[in-house]
Structures are given as C-alpha cells and as structure tokens.
Amino acid sequence: MTEAYKKLEARFHRMSVLSGIGGMLHWDMAVIMPDGGADARSEQLATLSVLENELINAPDLGDLISSAESERLDDWQQANLAEMKRAWVHGTAVPVDLVEKMSRAETRCEVAWRKARADNDFKGLLPHLQEVLDLSIEAGKAKAEALGTSVYDALLDQYDPMMRSDRIDSLFAELESFLPDFTADVIERQKSEDKPVKPTGPFAVETQNRIGLDLMKAVGFDFDHGRLDISHHPFCGGIPEDVRLTTRYDENDFTSAIMGVLHETGHAMYERGLPADWQNQPVGKARGMTMHESQSLLVEMQACRSEEFLTYAGPVFKEAFGGDSAAWGAANLHRLYTRVEPGLIRVDADEVTYPAHVILRYRLERALIEGDMKLVDLPGAWNELMQKLLGIVPEDDRNGCMQDIHWPSGAWGYFPTYTLGAMAAAQIFAAAKESNPEIPNALSRGDFAPLMGWLRANIHSQASSKSTDAILQAATGKPLGVDAFRTHLENRYGQ
Amino acid sequence: MTEAYKKLEARFHRMSVLSGIGGMLHWDMAVIMPDGGADARSEQLATLSVLENELINAPDLGDLISSAESERLDDWQQANLAEMKRAWVHGTAVPVDLVEKMSRAETRCEVAWRKARADNDFKGLLPHLQEVLDLSIEAGKAKAEALGTSVYDALLDQYDPMMRSDRIDSLFAELESFLPDFTADVIERQKSEDKPVKPTGPFAVETQNRIGLDLMKAVGFDFDHGRLDISHHPFCGGIPEDVRLTTRYDENDFTSAIMGVLHETGHAMYERGLPADWQNQPVGKARGMTMHESQSLLVEMQACRSEEFLTYAGPVFKEAFGGDSAAWGAANLHRLYTRVEPGLIRVDADEVTYPAHVILRYRLERALIEGDMKLVDLPGAWNELMQKLLGIVPEDDRNGCMQDIHWPSGAWGYFPTYTLGAMAAAQIFAAAKESNPEIPNALSRGDFAPLMGWLRANIHSQASSKSTDAILQAATGKPLGVDAFRTHLENRYGQ
Structure with missing residues (x-):
C-alpha cells in the first residue's frame, strides 16, 4: 500500500x-x-x-x-518522499507572517536598491538592507533549527541542498591556494602576446538573433518546447515542457548576446532533460543551483569557448557578420574569449578571476549572517577584500558592494553556487570527454549530440534522485572537487 | 457588521x-x-x-x-452579493463529475470538429456532438432547477444573465417583421448604384499594424495597460489592468484586420472602463455577452463605419497605403463598408443579414436543447431555414451547420447575444449622440473622447451593478428594444 x-x-x-x-x-x-x-x-x-x-x-x-x-x-519514490520532506521542512519552518514580512521588505529593498545604486548612495540603501538582513537571519534561524544546521547553512541549503559551509571553506581554500599566482602568471603572459583582434561592429540585432537561434538548435534546443525572446536581464524561465529563454542585444558587441544565449541554453537543456515520468514531482526537479549553473557553464564556458567549437563558430560568425577575416579565426576568437583581466564587476568577469568575486561575497555574507560584521561596515570590508583578492578597489559603492541584486532581494547563500557550478562544469565535461572522446571532434563540427546524450543520461535524467555529490560520484567517479577545474584552467590558460 | x-x-x-x-x-x-x-x-x-x-x-x-x-x-455591496449568489448557483448546480465529463467531451468534440469540418463529414462529427449536447442538456437541467427557469434559459443565463427566451422570441419576431423586406429592398437598390471602388493591395502587414495601433490610440486604448498581438482567431483577453488584444493580417484585405482591431478595442475599452474599486469582485465584471458585444459593435459598426469616422479614416488609409485615390474617399469607403449581400458564413455577414444567421442558430439550438429535433436532422433543418431566411443554401455542411465552433465547444445559448448586442449598440449610440450631439463631429476628426466619456459614465462604470435592461433603461431611457437598431439600419441603408 x-x-x-x-x-x-x-x-x-x-x-x-x-x-x-x-x-x-x-x-x-x-x-x-x-x-x-x-x-x-x-x-x-x-x-x-x-x-x-x-x-x-x-x-x-x-x-x-x-x-x-x-x-x-521504490528507490525513486523514496527519493521523492525525501524531497517532499525537505520541501516541507523548508516550507513550514518559517511562520507565515515572517514569510510575508520578508516578501514585502525584499520588494521595498529592491526598489530602494535600484535608486541607491544609481545615486551611489549606500546610506540610502542601509536601513532597507538591514531590514532584509535581519528578517533573513530570523528565517535562517528557524530553518536552521528545523534542519539541524548553522544559520548560514540553512540559507545555503535553499539553493544548494545538502551543501554545507565547511565543505565550501575547504573547496575555496583549495582554489585560493593556486588561483592568485596562476592569475598573475596568465595576465603577465597574455601581456607579452599579441592582442587578439576584436571583430568590428555594428552587429545587426536581426543577425545576432538568427545566429543565436541556429546555435540553440545546434546545442539541441527543441523549439517545439520553448522560445527565445528579449528581456532586460537574460534568464531561463517557464517550465520543462515550455522553456522560455531570453537574451538582450548590443549592436556593438555580439559576444554578450551569443554567449548569453548559449549559457541560458545550457540551463534549458537541463530543464528539458529532466525525467518526464517525474514531471511535477519534487524528485523530478533540477538538483539545485550548483548543478544548474554547471549545465549553463558547461555549454558556455567548457564547450563553446573551446578551440574546437570556435573552429566551427568562426566561419558561422564570419558569414553572418562579414568584415575583417583575421578576427574570425578560431585561434583569434579563442584568445579573445580567454582574455583574463581583473575587473570590478562580477557579471563581466572572466572565468579565471570570477572565483575571487564569489569568494569575496561568500566571506562577507557569512560574516553578516553570523553577526561577525555590521552592515554599515560592508563598503569598507568590500573594498579591503577586493584589494586583497583582485588587486583593485572600486571608486564607488555602485561598482562595489551595491552591484548585485542578490542581497537586496534576500538571496543570502546564493553566491557560492556560481563557483561551485563552474567547478562541477569542468568535472562533468572532463568525465564526458573521457567517456566519449568523440565529443571535442563533434563540437568542431557544431555537433552537440554526443555531449548532450551523455549529459542527459548521466546528469539531467538524475534530477533530484540523489545529492549533487552522489550524482557527480556516479557520473564522474568523484564528489565535487577542485581538480578538474584547475586542470581546465591550466590547459586553457597555462603555457 | x-x-x-x-x-x-x-x-x-x-x-x-x-x-x-x-x-x-x-x-x-x-x-x-x-x-x-x-x-x-x-x-x-x-x-x-x-x-x-x-x-x-x-x-x-x-x-x-x-x-x-x-x-x-450599501447598494453596490448588495449588488455584489447578488452576483456572488448567481455565481454560486451556477457554480454549484452541476455536479463536479459532470463538469469534468463535459470539459473532456468538449475538448474531444472540438478536435473532431476541426477534422470533420475540413473533411465535410457531419457523420464523423455526429457522435461527438451528440455527447456534448446530451451533457449540456444534463447540466442545463441541473441549472434550470436551481434557477427556476427552462433548460434553454438556464444555458442562456450563463452568457446573458437574466435574459430569457420569451423575451428573445418577441425581440426576434419584431426583427423578422421588417428585416426580410428591408434586406431585399437594400439589395435591389444597391444593385442599381455604382459599385464601390475596392482599394487595391497588397497592404503591407507592418503598415496595417501601425494604422491599427494608431486607431486604437484614437479610440482611447491605454497601451500602458494592454497590447496588440497576432493570433489565428482575434480576441480580447487578459484582465482589465492588462488587456491583451489580438488580430490577424491579410495582405490582400486591410479592412478585416483594421475593423477587427476596432471591434476588439470596443471590448477592451469596456474591460478597462470597469470600476477599479470593484476590481476582482463579481459586481465589477462586465455585465454579460450582450453588453460586451454591444461595446465592440458600437465601436466597429456604429462609430467606425459611420460616414463621419470614414471622413477621418480615408486620408489616414490613403497616406499609409497610397494607390488609387478614388478608393479612399469617405463616400466610397462608406458604400464599400455598407454593402449588403446574403452569404453562407456568419462571421463574414454584413450587419443587415447578420440577424438572420443568428435567428437560424437560435431556433435550431432551442429545438435541439428542448428535444424537438434530433441532431441527425440538423443539416437538413439548417439548409431549409437558410433557404427561408436568406434565400441561399450551402453546398456542403462545412459551409453550413459545421461552420461555427460554438456548439462543438458546448456554448449553447451564446448565439443570441450577437444580435442582442447589435441592437444594444444602436440603442446606446443613439442615446449617446442625443445626450452629446458633438459625438459625430468629433468622430470625423478621429476624436473618440466625447463618445468614450459618455460610455464610461453610463455603461462601463455600471459593470454588473444592474441588469442589462436596467443599465440600458438608465442610460437610454428604455430597456433593450429593436427600435434604435431599425432606425440605424434605415438611416444607413435606406433611401
């Protein structure tokens, strides 16, 4: 029964x-x-x-x-029941009136943030952000009690189930053991090399759109079950049976739209590849934000910035946009897309300096949640850590601690998943290539089928039947680790 | 309390x-x-x-x-409570399992209808339509008992609250007392006149779209609270705060899209003009399909096919589409848009022959619902009545009794509202002009503000606070009648 x-x-x-x-x-x-x-x-x-x-x-x-x-x-039913229980614990731990208070405070704070960021006015944001932080801690405490975790881990668990901060501490420590020197070396070496040629625009929006659609098809996006449209902030939305991707276009920069589309297509392929038999059940959902980000970064960063794929994409771009042919060679595009430079803005960061942006936010948000730092001290702490990790300091808070919407919208504990996702992407891509050595060759012909077939069987179809680590263990032979990411960076950016 | x-x-x-x-x-x-x-x-x-x-x-x-x-x-609260009760009676009269059965049968029948209509195969449709009819009668009986009405009136009440078939019988009898002779006279006279010049296409879709948007603005459509898009079947959807209109374009015929947009804009203005204070309450909703259709026909048929409006629209069309100038004169457009010709298809009918299409359907659906006719006899009865009312007979059922989706989708009792709406439109427009004689002059400048101001005050803002008749009584001095419609037809189509 x-x-x-x-x-x-x-x-x-x-x-x-x-x-x-x-x-x-x-x-x-x-x-x-x-x-x-x-x-x-x-x-x-x-x-x-x-x-x-x-x-x-x-x-x-x-x-x-x-x-x-x-x-x-049976096993999947048991896993489903476990996910139901997880949802129930998260959903009932926080009293309804606190949920409502948070929702209202977050909406207010988002509005205040838009204005405060435009006016570079951290003081104006402070009381709103304090309110969101206080309520998030209160909710985190309630969830922590129900889950038997620390407050920060309870928040983290909302985005990356079963991930804990001691695990992140050791993974990030490993990253920090090599990244600073490695980054400096790469920058130094790239300085001595020829600068890549930048394709010159304008790049007609219509052409960008057509190429985006063609590349989505190449990756395997099923337009019978989804669309591509335009929005201010690109995202992957809708439902697995009807995936709604968005991008935005810049006539002077075709890379941002194209790579954005490929990134969102990675998310979409994951959603579409979730097991149809478990549609609308907790176990049939994506495993969490680390796994989700791994799928978008796998497509965008691992596959589509590879020399193999750029061998295919260069002529496609050239035919579409015309202009200087030197710019469209695979080697030039590869140098262009692997340029490393420390910058102030996370969303513009390359994959070598990106982890520093995340580590910075992870440390600061933990300190704020755990009461080790006051919110009024955030701008100073931000700039200090920015100097330490990236060697640069923002001139204002607009390009510093006010750049992201996450905290104003109450998403504490979200940031680590970006870098955990990048690590998982490298680990999964390496395992896929080891299992099927044809994958890179296929990519050089614009053929994603071997890669996607492997991902569907080993990642997408697993949904939430196991933990992120257990899925990675089964698919790659190891739980989440730094090795593959390090090897990837060394291969792509090293000598 | x-x-x-x-x-x-x-x-x-x-x-x-x-x-x-x-x-x-x-x-x-x-x-x-x-x-x-x-x-x-x-x-x-x-x-x-x-x-x-x-x-x-x-x-x-x-x-x-x-x-x-x-x-x-208070009065509005009382009216709201009465509407709640009406919704409750309708919503609880039919057992849930019957509602589900109907929904499934209707979906099946719609699918069968699309195929059967394409194949001109009434026999193939018959078992599906029989199922829908039987279930509709069963549901109608349950509602009739709860409402204390006949079965047909209970179905009618879903679309036009408080309207009853004895009322329709007498209104339609009045129409029939003059329409056949009147129609014959108009056709005879139009034969002796010069044929209107048809503007020649192709009419670029983009231009049609731009004109549609401009005319919507002229009517008063608020694009901060709505959109115009494309769909196979034009409709007015969404919610009053975000009204979603659709149209479709034919490069060879700009009138169908433009007049379609104006028709749907009439629906939209009604929705947008409902009282914001009663948003999301039963009393704040549109009064029913007769009143809704009156608002679309008022804009499309009464206002936008008037010589005054065409004086404004002619030059607009001419500038947009160019070509033969004779075609764009107001008098020519008026003759073009007031051409009367009996045809087989309801949705293509002019306003003089349209009532015959509705009367035919009303009689047949009543006979089917009341058990006075068998479904298998529908094609024969259709053709016989078509001959009697319009003097023509379809060659096949595709262009006869299978042309409309209403019956296959279970919408018995809906058809009368088209003609009741046309009568209400004439009555309301006449009262508006009497109250504000500037309305026609304003229309000749493309200015709908005087008309819409009057409609908002007298019709839209009344929502469901009173019956259709009571709203008409207050706004026009009379309950729904045939007089104004007859006068309108005589003025526009008579000598």
Missing part, C-alpha cells in the same frame, strides 16, 4: 503546477507585460504563493509524510 | 485573481506558446479551474451568503 505517498504526490503535483504557472507569469512580466499591469501581476503571483504556502502548510502534511515513510516505496 | 460579506469578498477576490491568471495563460497559448507546451498548459488551466471550482463549492459558502443577506450593505 502506498496510500499516504499517493496523496502526497497529488498535493505536490498541484504545488508544482502552481509554481509552473508562476514561471509563465514571471516570464511574461519580464518580456511582454505593459508597465501598467504590474500591480495586478504582483497580486497574481502573490496569490499563487499563498496557495502554494497553504498546500505545504496543510495541517495533515507532516502526518502523511510520516505514514508514507513506512510504506513500501 | 458585514463579517460574512467581507469573508465572501475575500473568497471571490481569490476566484477572480485565479480566473485572471487563466486569462493570461489563454492569451499566451493563442499568441506565444510553442505547440509542445500544449499538454502542460492544459494541465495548468485545468488546475486553475479545479481551484476555482473548489472555492465556489466550499461547503460554507451557501451559509455565508445567507448570513450576508441579513447584513447591512
């Missing part, structure tokens, strides 16, 4: 459909909606949240989970 | 938000969604329906309504 379990499946199915509806409405808001629709849309999204919240807080849900735990379930 | 009433407001508010979400998802399905998203979308829409159904069937809702009826409420 699996009576309780079946009841749970029905409940979580409904929550998932509601959350999918929210995904469609979010996409519409970012891509299509006229400004005047904002209030009504907020209310629609809030109503969906309230309904989901009512479902997860149903008074009998805990008992159903307990009953289901003594039912005879 | 208004405790029960306030509880009801909260419940119905939630239902309305869910229904608005459904509106956005329907729009997306028709305009944006890739085909492969269809299954997931069906499930999203079904989930929203189930949630709404659960809310209206909440076991305490009837008691809350009874309690609220003895609370002290």
Whole structure:
C-alpha cells in the first residue's frame, strides 16, 4: 500500500503546477507585460504563493509524510518522499507572517536598491538592507533549527541542498591556494602576446538573433518546447515542457548576446532533460543551483569557448557578420574569449578571476549572517577584500558592494553556487570527454549530440534522485572537487 | 457588521485573481506558446479551474451568503452579493463529475470538429456532438432547477444573465417583421448604384499594424495597460489592468484586420472602463455577452463605419497605403463598408443579414436543447431555414451547420447575444449622440473622447451593478428594444 505517498504526490503535483504557472507569469512580466499591469501581476503571483504556502502548510502534511515513510516505496519514490520532506521542512519552518514580512521588505529593498545604486548612495540603501538582513537571519534561524544546521547553512541549503559551509571553506581554500599566482602568471603572459583582434561592429540585432537561434538548435534546443525572446536581464524561465529563454542585444558587441544565449541554453537543456515520468514531482526537479549553473557553464564556458567549437563558430560568425577575416579565426576568437583581466564587476568577469568575486561575497555574507560584521561596515570590508583578492578597489559603492541584486532581494547563500557550478562544469565535461572522446571532434563540427546524450543520461535524467555529490560520484567517479577545474584552467590558460 | 460579506469578498477576490491568471495563460497559448507546451498548459488551466471550482463549492459558502443577506450593505455591496449568489448557483448546480465529463467531451468534440469540418463529414462529427449536447442538456437541467427557469434559459443565463427566451422570441419576431423586406429592398437598390471602388493591395502587414495601433490610440486604448498581438482567431483577453488584444493580417484585405482591431478595442475599452474599486469582485465584471458585444459593435459598426469616422479614416488609409485615390474617399469607403449581400458564413455577414444567421442558430439550438429535433436532422433543418431566411443554401455542411465552433465547444445559448448586442449598440449610440450631439463631429476628426466619456459614465462604470435592461433603461431611457437598431439600419441603408 502506498496510500499516504499517493496523496502526497497529488498535493505536490498541484504545488508544482502552481509554481509552473508562476514561471509563465514571471516570464511574461519580464518580456511582454505593459508597465501598467504590474500591480495586478504582483497580486497574481502573490496569490499563487499563498496557495502554494497553504498546500505545504496543510495541517495533515507532516502526518502523511510520516505514514508514507513506512510504506513500501521504490528507490525513486523514496527519493521523492525525501524531497517532499525537505520541501516541507523548508516550507513550514518559517511562520507565515515572517514569510510575508520578508516578501514585502525584499520588494521595498529592491526598489530602494535600484535608486541607491544609481545615486551611489549606500546610506540610502542601509536601513532597507538591514531590514532584509535581519528578517533573513530570523528565517535562517528557524530553518536552521528545523534542519539541524548553522544559520548560514540553512540559507545555503535553499539553493544548494545538502551543501554545507565547511565543505565550501575547504573547496575555496583549495582554489585560493593556486588561483592568485596562476592569475598573475596568465595576465603577465597574455601581456607579452599579441592582442587578439576584436571583430568590428555594428552587429545587426536581426543577425545576432538568427545566429543565436541556429546555435540553440545546434546545442539541441527543441523549439517545439520553448522560445527565445528579449528581456532586460537574460534568464531561463517557464517550465520543462515550455522553456522560455531570453537574451538582450548590443549592436556593438555580439559576444554578450551569443554567449548569453548559449549559457541560458545550457540551463534549458537541463530543464528539458529532466525525467518526464517525474514531471511535477519534487524528485523530478533540477538538483539545485550548483548543478544548474554547471549545465549553463558547461555549454558556455567548457564547450563553446573551446578551440574546437570556435573552429566551427568562426566561419558561422564570419558569414553572418562579414568584415575583417583575421578576427574570425578560431585561434583569434579563442584568445579573445580567454582574455583574463581583473575587473570590478562580477557579471563581466572572466572565468579565471570570477572565483575571487564569489569568494569575496561568500566571506562577507557569512560574516553578516553570523553577526561577525555590521552592515554599515560592508563598503569598507568590500573594498579591503577586493584589494586583497583582485588587486583593485572600486571608486564607488555602485561598482562595489551595491552591484548585485542578490542581497537586496534576500538571496543570502546564493553566491557560492556560481563557483561551485563552474567547478562541477569542468568535472562533468572532463568525465564526458573521457567517456566519449568523440565529443571535442563533434563540437568542431557544431555537433552537440554526443555531449548532450551523455549529459542527459548521466546528469539531467538524475534530477533530484540523489545529492549533487552522489550524482557527480556516479557520473564522474568523484564528489565535487577542485581538480578538474584547475586542470581546465591550466590547459586553457597555462603555457 | 458585514463579517460574512467581507469573508465572501475575500473568497471571490481569490476566484477572480485565479480566473485572471487563466486569462493570461489563454492569451499566451493563442499568441506565444510553442505547440509542445500544449499538454502542460492544459494541465495548468485545468488546475486553475479545479481551484476555482473548489472555492465556489466550499461547503460554507451557501451559509455565508445567507448570513450576508441579513447584513447591512450599501447598494453596490448588495449588488455584489447578488452576483456572488448567481455565481454560486451556477457554480454549484452541476455536479463536479459532470463538469469534468463535459470539459473532456468538449475538448474531444472540438478536435473532431476541426477534422470533420475540413473533411465535410457531419457523420464523423455526429457522435461527438451528440455527447456534448446530451451533457449540456444534463447540466442545463441541473441549472434550470436551481434557477427556476427552462433548460434553454438556464444555458442562456450563463452568457446573458437574466435574459430569457420569451423575451428573445418577441425581440426576434419584431426583427423578422421588417428585416426580410428591408434586406431585399437594400439589395435591389444597391444593385442599381455604382459599385464601390475596392482599394487595391497588397497592404503591407507592418503598415496595417501601425494604422491599427494608431486607431486604437484614437479610440482611447491605454497601451500602458494592454497590447496588440497576432493570433489565428482575434480576441480580447487578459484582465482589465492588462488587456491583451489580438488580430490577424491579410495582405490582400486591410479592412478585416483594421475593423477587427476596432471591434476588439470596443471590448477592451469596456474591460478597462470597469470600476477599479470593484476590481476582482463579481459586481465589477462586465455585465454579460450582450453588453460586451454591444461595446465592440458600437465601436466597429456604429462609430467606425459611420460616414463621419470614414471622413477621418480615408486620408489616414490613403497616406499609409497610397494607390488609387478614388478608393479612399469617405463616400466610397462608406458604400464599400455598407454593402449588403446574403452569404453562407456568419462571421463574414454584413450587419443587415447578420440577424438572420443568428435567428437560424437560435431556433435550431432551442429545438435541439428542448428535444424537438434530433441532431441527425440538423443539416437538413439548417439548409431549409437558410433557404427561408436568406434565400441561399450551402453546398456542403462545412459551409453550413459545421461552420461555427460554438456548439462543438458546448456554448449553447451564446448565439443570441450577437444580435442582442447589435441592437444594444444602436440603442446606446443613439442615446449617446442625443445626450452629446458633438459625438459625430468629433468622430470625423478621429476624436473618440466625447463618445468614450459618455460610455464610461453610463455603461462601463455600471459593470454588473444592474441588469442589462436596467443599465440600458438608465442610460437610454428604455430597456433593450429593436427600435434604435431599425432606425440605424434605415438611416444607413435606406433611401
């Protein structure tokens, strides 16, 4: 008998459909909606949240989970039940009125952040950010008690289930043991080399769009189950059966749109590759943000900045945009796309200096959450650590501690997943190539099928049936580690 | 104390938000969604329906309504409570399993209809349509018992609240007393006149789109709260705060898109003009399909096919499309847009012959619902009545009894609202002009503000606070009647 379990499946199915509806409405808001629709849309999204919240807080849900735990379930059902329990613990740990308070404070703080960033006014942001921080700590404490973790780990667990900060500490320490010297060496060497030739624009938006669509097709994106549109901040939204990607175009820079599209396509392939049999069940969802980011970075950074792929892409770009042929050679594009330079802005960073941006934010947010630092001291601490890790200091907070939306929107514990994802991407790509040595050759013909076939079998189809580490263990022979990422950087950027 | 009433407001508010979400998802399905998203979308829409159904069937809702009826409420609150009760009666009269059966049968029948119509195969449609008819009668009986009406009136009440078939019988009898002779006279006279010059295409889609947007602005459409897009079947969707219009373009015929846009803009102005204070409450909704159709036909047929408006529009068209100038004169356009000719297809009919199409369907669907006719006899009965009312007979059922989606989709009782709406449009437009004689002059300058101001005050803002007849009584001095429509036809088409 699996009576309780079946009841749970029905409940979580409904929550998932509601959350999918929210995904469609979010996409519409970012891509299509006229400004005047904002209030009504907020209310629609809030109503969906309230309904989901009512479902997860149903008074009998805990008992159903307990009953289901003594039912005879197969492996995936057991994993599903475990994910249900995780969702239930997260969803019920924080009192409803605190959830509402947070939501309102975060919305207020996001609005204040947009203005404060434009005005370079950290003081103006401070009271709003303090409110969000205080409420996040309060919610983190409630979750920490329910999960039996530290407060920071409880927040982290929302984005990367089962990841803990002691693990991150040791992974990041390993990165820090070689990255500073390595980065300095690469920069020094690149200085002595010829500068890559930059293709000259303008690059017509229509052409960029067409190439983006062609490359999405090459990667394997199924346009019967998804779209590409334009939004201010590119994202991968919608639902696995109808994946909505967005990008934005800059007539003077075709790389940002094309690489952005490829990045989001990596996310989309993961969503589309989740097991259809477990659609709308917790176990059928993506494993977390580390795994998600690994899939986007695998496509963008590992596959599409490889010399093999650029051998294919160079002529495609050349035919589309014309102009100086020297710029479109694979070797030149590769040098262009592997240029290393410390900068102030995380989202513009290359893959060698990116980890420093993340390590900085990870240290600061932990100190803030754990009460070891006051928010008023953030700008100073930011600049000090920036100097230490990247050797540069922002002239203002706009390009310093106010550059990201994460903290104002309450996403504490999110930043580490970017670099954990980059490490996982390297590890997975190396294992895929080892398992199928044809993958690089295929990429040089614009053929992603061997890579995607392997990813579908080993990563995407695993969904949330195991932890990130267990999926990596099965797929690559090891839990998440630094080695493959280091080897990747050495191969690509070393002598 | 208004405790029960306030509880009801909260419940119905939630239902309305869910229904608005459904509106956005329907729009997306028709305009944006890739085909492969269809299954997931069906499930999203079904989930929203189930949630709404659960809310209206909440076991305490009837008691809350009874309690609220003895609370002290102001006029609008009382009207709101009456609308809540109406929604509750409709929503609870039919058992949930019958609702589900109907929904499935209708979906199957729509699919069968698309194929059967293409294949001109009424026999193939018959079993599916029979199933839909039988279930509609079963549901109609349940509603009839709850409402204390006949079965057909219970179905009619879904689309035009409080309208009854004896009323329609007498209104349609009045139409039939003059329309056949009048139509014959008009056709005879138009034969003796010069044929209007047809503007020659092709008409670039982009230009049609630009003119459509300009005319929407002229009518008063607020693009901060709405959009115009493309779909196979034009419609007005979304929610009042974010009205989503669609049209389709034909390079060889600019009139269909432009007049279609103006028609849908009439619907949109009504939605946008509903009272913001009663947003998301039953009383704040549009009064029904007769009133809705009156607003689209008022803009399209009354205002935009008037010689005054065409005086403005002619030069606009001419500048946009160029070509033969004779075609763009107001008098020529007016003759072109007032051409009367009996045809087989309802949606292509002019406003003089349109009522015959509706009367035909009204008689046949009543006979089917009331058991006076068998479905197998529909094609013969259709053709016979077509001969009698319009003097022509379709060569096949594709252009006869299978042309409309209404019956296959279970919308019995809907057709009369088209002609009731046309009558209401004439009556309202006449009253508006009488109240403000500047309206026609303003239209000749492309200025809809005087007309829309009057409509907003007298029609849109009334929402569902009164019956259609009571709104018309207050706005025009009379309940719904044939006189104004007859006068309109005589003025426009007579000697």
